[in-house]
Amino acid sequence: MSRRPELLIPIVFEAGNTSLRKVANWRSNRPVIERRLCTNCLICWIYCPEPAIYMDNAGNVQIDYDHCKGCGICAEECPRKAIKMVMENV
Amino acid sequence: MQVSKLLDLYGREGLSPGHSACQGCGATIAVRQVLLAAEPPYIVVSPTGCLEVISTPYPYTAWRVPWVHVAFENAAAVASGIEAALRVLERKGLGRRHKIIVIGGDGGTFDIGLQAISGAFERGHDLLYVCYDNEAYMNTGIQRSAATPIGSVTTTTPAGKRERKKDIVSILVSHGSPYVATASPHLWKDLANKVRKAQSIEGPTFLHIVAPCPRGWYYDSSLTIKIAKLAVETRVFPIYEVENGKYRINYLISRPRPVEEYLRLQSRFAYLLRPENAALLEEFKRWVEERWNQLLKLAAAFPP
Amino acid sequence: MYSLTSSRLMTGNEAVAYAVKQADVDFISAYPITPQTIIVERLSEYVSSGEVDAEFVPVESEHSALSACIGASLTGARVFTSTSSQGLALMHEVMYIASGLRCPIVMAVANRALSAPLNIHGDHSDIMGSRDSGWVLIFAENPQEVYDYIIQAFRLAEHPEVLLPVAVNLDGFTVSHSSEPVAVLEDAVVRSYLPRNPRPRLEYEEPSSFGVFALPSHYFEFKVEQERVLRRAGELVEEISRAYPNSHGRLVKLSKFNEDGRIAVICMGGTTGTVRHALKHHGLEDFSLISLKLFSPFPGKELLEALSEAEGVVVMDRATSPGAALPPLASNVAATLYEGGVSLPLLSVVYGLGGREPTLKMVLEMLDKAEERLRARGRAVSRMYLGYGGGVA
Numbered sequence: 038m039s040r041r042p043e044l045l046i047p048i049v050f051e052a053g054n055t056s057l058r059k060v061a062n063w064r065s066n067r068p069v070i071e072r073r074l075c076t077n078c079l080i081c082w083i084y085c086p087e088p089a090i091y092m093d094n095a096g097n098v099q100i101d102y103d104h105c106k107g108c109g110i111c112a113e114e115c116p117r118k119a120i121k122m123v124m125e126n127v
Numbered sequence: 128m129q130v131s132k133l134l135d136l137y138g139r140e141g142l143s144p145g146h147s148a149c150q151g152c153g154a155t156i157a158v159r160q161v162l163l164a165a166e167p168p169y170i171v172v173s174p175t176g177c178l179e180v181i182s183t184p185y186p187y188t189a190w191r192v193p194w195v196h197v198a199f200e201n202a203a204a205v206a207s208g209i210e211a212a213l214r215v216l217e218r219k220g221l222g223r224r225h226k227i228i229v230i231g232g233d234g235g236t237f238d239i240g241l242q243a244i245s246g247a248f249e250r251g252h253d254l255l256y257v258c259y260d261n262e263a264y265m266n267t268g269i270q271r272s273a274a275t276p277i278g279s280v281t282t283t284t285p286a287g288k289r290e291r292k293k294d295i296v297s298i299l300v301s302h303g304s305p306y307v308a309t310a311s312p313h314l315w316k317d318l319a320n321k322v323r324k325a326q327s328i329e330g331p332t333f334l335h336i337v338a339p340c341p342r343g344w345y346y347d348s349s350l351t352i353k354i355a356k357l358a359v360e361t362r363v364f365p366i367y368e369v370e371n372g373k374y375r376i377n378y379l380i381s382r383p384r385p386v387e388e389y390l391r392l393q394s395r396f397a398y399l400l401r402p403e404n405a406a407l408l409e410e411f412k413r414w415v416e417e418r419w420n421q422l423l424k425l426a427a428a429f430p431p
Numbered sequence: 432m433y434s435l436t437s438s439r440l441m442t443g444n445e446a447v448a449y450a451v452k453q454a455d456v457d458f459i460s461a462y463p464i465t466p467q468t469i470i471v472e473r474l475s476e477y478v479s480s481g482e483v484d485a486e487f488v489p490v491e492s493e494h495s496a497l498s499a500c501i502g503a504s505l506t507g508a509r510v511f512t513s514t515s516s517q518g519l520a521l522m523h524e525v526m527y528i529a530s531g532l533r534c535p536i537v538m539a540v541a542n543r544a545l546s547a548p549l550n551i552h553g554d555h556s557d558i559m560g561s562r563d564s565g566w567v568l569i570f571a572e573n574p575q576e577v578y579d580y581i582i583q584a585f586r587l588a589e590h591p592e593v594l595l596p597v598a599v600n601l602d603g604f605t606v607s608h609s610s611e612p613v614a615v616l617e618d619a620v621v622r623s624y625l626p627r628n629p630r631p632r633l634e635y636e637e638p639s640s641f642g643v644f645a646l647p648s649h650y651f652e653f654k655v656e657q658e659r660v661l662r663r664a665g666e667l668v669e670e671i672s673r674a675y676p677n678s679h680g681r682l683v684k685l686s687k688f689n690e691d692g693r694i695a696v697i698c699m700g701g702t703t704g705t706v707r708h709a710l711k712h713h714g715l716e717d718f719s720l721i722s723l724k725l726f727s728p729f730p731g732k733e734l735l736e737a738l739s740e741a742e743g744v745v746v747m748d749r750a751t752s753p754g755a756a757l758p759p760l761a762s763n764v765a766a767t768l769y770e771g772g773v774s775l776p777l778l779s780v781v782y783g784l785g786g787r788e789p790t791l792k793m794v795l796e797m798l799d800k801a802e803e804r805l806r807a808r809g810r811a812v813s814r815m816y817l818g819y820g821g822g823v824a
């Protein structure tokens with residue numbers, strides 16, 4: 038039974054739909070993971086404010102470039118120094 | 128269930144990306160961690176503030192969990208209503224109880240919302256109140272709050288705040304709350320387990336989280352976690368918990384780093400660090416020291 | 432149908448509490464303030480004795496009372512609160528949010544004057560201060576109407592096409608504290624009159640976000656929609672009142688007395704009784720009485736119909752709007768006449784501020800002067816302060 042009324046009502050029913058918004062253009066630097074150094078420890082993920090870091094099906098930690106704002110926290114906190122911040126326009 | 132590794136938290140996201148928080152927002156990291164740890168089913172209540180504004184620009188919401196915002200000063204009252212109503216609906220077979228988590232800023236907690244919090248804690252509602260403390264009214268453009276520390280420049284304290292930060296933890300402890308704790312997002316495991324512990328305790332519990340704000344503290348967005356760590360390691364933000372009146376310091380900082388290490392990274396303290404403001408800086412240090420010593424005394428007098 | 436009822440001696444406040452109890456309310460949160468306090472006391476008794484299965488949350492302020500009601504309402508619960516005067520003023524901010532979030536909360540307001548100077552007695556200044564907050568506003572004349580309207584208020588508020596809060600107003604002391612025999616329905620009859628309709632609510636399985644923030648790109652549409660829905664609530668009054676089991680107690684937008692009178696007196700709340708008495712027992716056939724039950728949404732169409740034969744209109748406001756063109760009821764009436772292209776002389780009467788109850792003598796004096804005033808000023812608006820300085824000013 039749907040509880041949604043046929044009314045214009047200021048409720049957002051689509052939970053978490055900000056993921057449809059891309060915020061990549063906020064970024065001037067992009068984090069790039071050096072695969073060779075990364076141990077997939079997820080430290081970068083727990084400190085990302087967005088979150089724009091995820092584990093792919095192979096268990097590798099990846100950046101979600103649609104939602105990364107380029108804050109640089111992941112690069113700063115990676116214990117293996119596996120993330121480099123690279124200027125977007127180069 | 129204790130959280131021991133990051134994989135225990137992975138995949139439990141309560142907040143979606145695409146929200147409008149500033150780059151490197153510490154509040155958002157703190158809130159993410161709270162939600163990653165929280166045990167369902169729960170409902171989140173937020174007062175007005177950065178978190179509310181950045182997460183719900185209609186027709187979007189970053190919340191993957193039920194969430195409600197009503198006004199700035201009343202989140203604890205709204206939460207009281209939800210908690211009590213679900214109790215009776217469950218009794219009548221018309222709904223079921225949820226855990227209630229309030230997540231509010233320092234302004235909504237230390238200042239304008241304090242009366243409603245006091246009421247909710249005195250009445251003993253079963254809820255967890257989380258304050259992400261970015262030490263000013265950020266949403267309206269960085270004005271002082273009762274959580275702003277001495278010497279910090281805000282748009283309403285252009286020459287640095289003169290008053291000490293309000294001791295919110297003591298206020299809630301003296302309400303008889305069964306569990307009041309502090310946490311920092313750099314200590315994610317401690318934070319996550321405190322959320323779990325608070326949720327497992329019946330009654331009103333409180334978690335005070337330091338939430339560095341690159342926008343209002345004036346530092347580079349990559350340093351959020353560093354700054355949270357420094358706040359703890361300089362004893363500016365002690366990490367402790369008070370369970371039924373028993374104090375436990377979770378991170379005993381035996382050799383604190385100099386307070387200046389913390390202050391220097393943030394331009395909000397540039398004024399405080401000027402030579403002519405040495406007296407104000409001394410007062411800042413006195414505040415840190417007195418609080419730490421008081422905490423040691425409390426921990427010795429009321430051990431777990 | 433009438434046999435479904437029995438009679439009980441009750442004050443207005445007791446009638447509120449009794450109706451709320453029978454409505455199988457789930458959640459009550461309120462804060463004491465004269466002259467509403469008895470409602471809160473009675474309801475807490477009902478809850479603690481188990482006569483009603485509800486949670487009563489004794490909050491620390493009225494701001495928190497209505498805030499708690501919003502939280503509760505968003506869980507799908509049936510919610511009630513009540514207040515007066517300063518308490519209502521303290522709720523003001525939250526009232527707009529209750530309607531904006533489409534919470535079908537029912538509130539009883541035992542109308543009382545606003546400070547300063549402090550005064551605990553009856554007038555309508557409190558609710559008039561929140562008249563633009565998007566609530567359905569109903570005025571009851573006596574304990575019987577209070578009882579009937581509270582029950583119907585739940586049905587209207589929770590109607591799937593409405594989902595708006597409703598305030599039932601009763602004059603402080605004159606209605607809230609005076610006892611009358613009230614015909615009450617059987618509990619079961621009230622329950623079947625108030626079915627539970629599903630509506631959006633806070634739940635983990637279907638996570639929605641309530642109270643989001645709307646930019647200029649959306650805000651305007653929400654507000655206009657809310658206005659449309661408030662109007663729709665007015666249209667639905669007939670439907671929900673037709674279903675009300677006691678046909679004598681049906682909520683109407685307005686009721687008329689002495690329909691043939693040339694001069695219409697428009698009044699709301701307890702004073703209506705005094706005016707009716709004056710017309711009835713003093714042979715004042717020149718006057719008709721329009722007792723307005725629904726103030727918001729304002730029943731303009733029905734009022735124009737009721738005034739179709741009138742030659743003049745006396746509008747009695749128990750509140751002032753300092754600095755405004757006219758007090759609240761009079762300005763609504765004037766706008767309605769204008770909208771209907773009707774030009775009638777209008778006498779705006781402000782009365783009863785701070786509990787200066789209009790006596791029968793004062794009402795008779797007012798009616799006596801009214802004709803003269805309406806005639807003397809032609810089509811213009813004239814003003815009167817009834818009871819001010821001890822008489823008619």
Ligand SMILES: Cc1ncc(C[n+]2csc(CCOP(=O)(O)OP(=O)(O)O)c2C)c(N)n1
Binds near residue numbers: 231266
């Ligand atoms: C009653 C009321 N007063 C003032 C405001 C304006 N206002 C909105 S958010 C805010 C400050 C929020 O500060 P805080 O709680 O610390 O949250 P932050 O924005 O820092 O995350 C203010 C002053 C309001 N919305 N409501």
Ligand code: SF4
Binds near residue numbers: 077079081118
């Ligand atoms: S923190 Fe570094 S090592 Fe760990 S997953 Fe991220 S990139 Fe890899």
Ligand code: SF4
Binds near residue numbers: 087107109112151
């Ligand atoms: S740069 Fe910031 S936003 Fe981007 S992935 Fe790293 S932590 Fe997340």
Ligand code: SF4
Binds near residue numbers: 155178261265341
């Ligand atoms: S102002 Fe501070 S708290 Fe607010 S969104 Fe930006 S970084 Fe976060």
Ligand SMILES: [Mg+2]
Binds near residue numbers: 232234260264272
């Ligand atoms: Mg703040």
